[in-house]
Amino acid sequence: MTSSLRYWKKNNLTYVLHIPPHPIPKSPQASPSKTHVPLRPVSPLQNRTDIVVDHTKWGKILGRIGSESIHIPKVLSKADVHTLTAYIAYLTSSGHPREVKELLWALFPELNTSKYPSNSEEHSHRALGRKGLLTTYRRAIFLGPVFLSAVLNALYKSNQPILADRIWTLAKKAERLSWARKLLPNVKPWIMGPHAYTVMINCYSSLARRQYWRMVLRPQRLNYRTAIASVWGTLRYKCQILPRPLPSHQVMELMHDLMRHAALVVFRRFMNLRHDYAEIPEMRRWLAEKDIPKPDARFFNAALRAFRPRTPPMRKSWYRRQLRDAKFNLDFKGVLPNSNDGWNGSLHEVAKNMIHAGFPLPPGLQPLFVGRLRGFDLPVVHGPDRGPFAYRPQKIHPWLRYRLHTPKEKGLPVSRAYPQFREVLAQRRRHRRSRKRQRNRRAEQDAQRVAPKVLSL
Structure with a gap:
């Protein structure tokens, strides 16, 4: 039992001819009965390629060419x-x-x-x-x-x-x-x-x-x-x-x-x-x-990275103590901080322009400018948060040793180190579980050793 569709265009209309299934004759002398099927215009839904039931390769290709339009631009657009x-x-x-x-x-x-x-x-x-x-x-x-x-x-x-x-x-x-x-x-x-x-x-x-x-x-x-x-x-x-x-x-x-x-x-x-x-x-x-x-914060961060001292990072209390000692030596002894700690003329010029532009001096550099620069420890008025509305709120006054805070204003609110951070958390979690199993195993072993002694008593 086979069936097929035949279609063609005439007077801006597409006609389809449906040939119903008929039994295959057993002998070559037997001829199938002919059935008259009237022509009818095809509907917009039947004009689609996937409705045309044709099991041949070239029939599908011709069906797509007849039902779809191919647009080839004459001149490609030039890059600007x-x-x-x-x-x-x-x-x-x-x-x-x-x-x-x-x-x-x-x-x-x-x-x-x-x-x-x-x-x-x-x-x-x-x-x-x-x-x-x-x-x-x-x-x-x-x-x-x-x-x-x-x-x-x-x-x-x-x-x-x-x-x-x-x-x-x-x-x-x-x-x-x-x-x-x-x-x-x-x-x-x-x-x-x-x-x-x-x-x-x-x-x-x-x-x-x-x-x-x-x-x-x-x-x-x-x-x-x-x-x-x-x-x-x-x-x-x-x-x-x-x-x-x-x-x-x-x-x-x-x-x-x-x-x-x-x-x-x-x-x-x-x-x-x-x-x-x-x-x-x-x-x-x-x-x-x-x-x-x-100048913006990233510009000054690049300048600070070029001229600041290369000292290992310390805790907040250490920098506060250094600032307190520098002020004490200046007020009571009249001694400036040692220039060998990292102060230089280029860094002084960068810090001066930072304060003039309205940026605060990082806390790790403040002890070097006691008595050398005015206004380095004055409070700075921060502007509004210009990040996207959907981002989570960030710290208004983050504590950074040698650089200024640069809030993220574009892109996704996900750090580049987030996958590594998740892996570190997973390792710590596995380590805690293994230590807990070891403690439980030791406790069970100790209990097994003590139990015979108690029973013997």
Whole structure:
């Protein structure tokens, strides 16, 4: 017994022919009885592919083609700056920041100095290098600060400080050129936000904290004009002291000093941003005074991480006692805290700007500034909680030793260490259960030993 459907279109209507099941004749001479079935328009529900009962492969394919519409776009959509920025941010957050380097070489091929030499002695090479440099500046001005900040973050997390330093130098020059409006007058001027400065301070401070460094010099030597263009160029230039390069331990000390100074330069640049913007003629300004980027808690945390002392964490009572002793020595003995405990000029500058910006000084650093800085222990008025409404309430005044509190304002309210924390709790729970079983087993053994003695008595 078999049945099938046959359909076709006519006058904008789809007709279906239903052939009812009929018995298969036993002999080839016997013919099945013919049944007349009238044609009828198909309903919208019967026009679907899953209603057409056809057990053949090509019948299903033809049924889908007849009932469905296939739309093929003629021109694919092109990626813009927002798409590239979102893609780079996705690669960084998903754990693949090294793939951004290939995208960066495709966007800025002029960064390859072998193809675009700017300091060659030949005039044609230098002209080609200058032309490529102007093209790079135009492209960087067009891409804007958000894209460059995302690239810097990816390079920092992929441990590529040399390339990050080059992109940072390119971004700062493109920022100043956008203010002049000469290379691309149709593009609106822009300013790098605190996120890019935070990334670069973290990049330089991580290099300044390295314990061992091995410097491999290239065969060609650098001149002074090339060396002052970047921090790494200065390091290579100072390491190439005739008649032979510096040893490894001196290179490490030199790199620590240079990277710490580079982090301080980045910090000063952002703190002087308001003054630099005021030097622009008033007719060419595009931002109001309140719209100029301001330092945030993450920016100051990066600066503190670069210049604070490296001491082991202690309890709250220890820091309170240190602060009380420092105040006592200043009031009754006139003695300032020892500068060997971690105080330095860079840390003093960071703490001064923190207090001026309205941020409190962390309790672990307060004993160092007794008698050196005013207002470090004054109470600070905290603003409202700007986190999502569905999040659980957080502590208003969390106690942190060497950094400021940075409340979570986006993402899920789950810590990255939550799975590890759950595993630790499970291990502790299993350990408590095993100890409880051991105690019960020992108690039973002791009871079995004591019971015969009691019975014998």
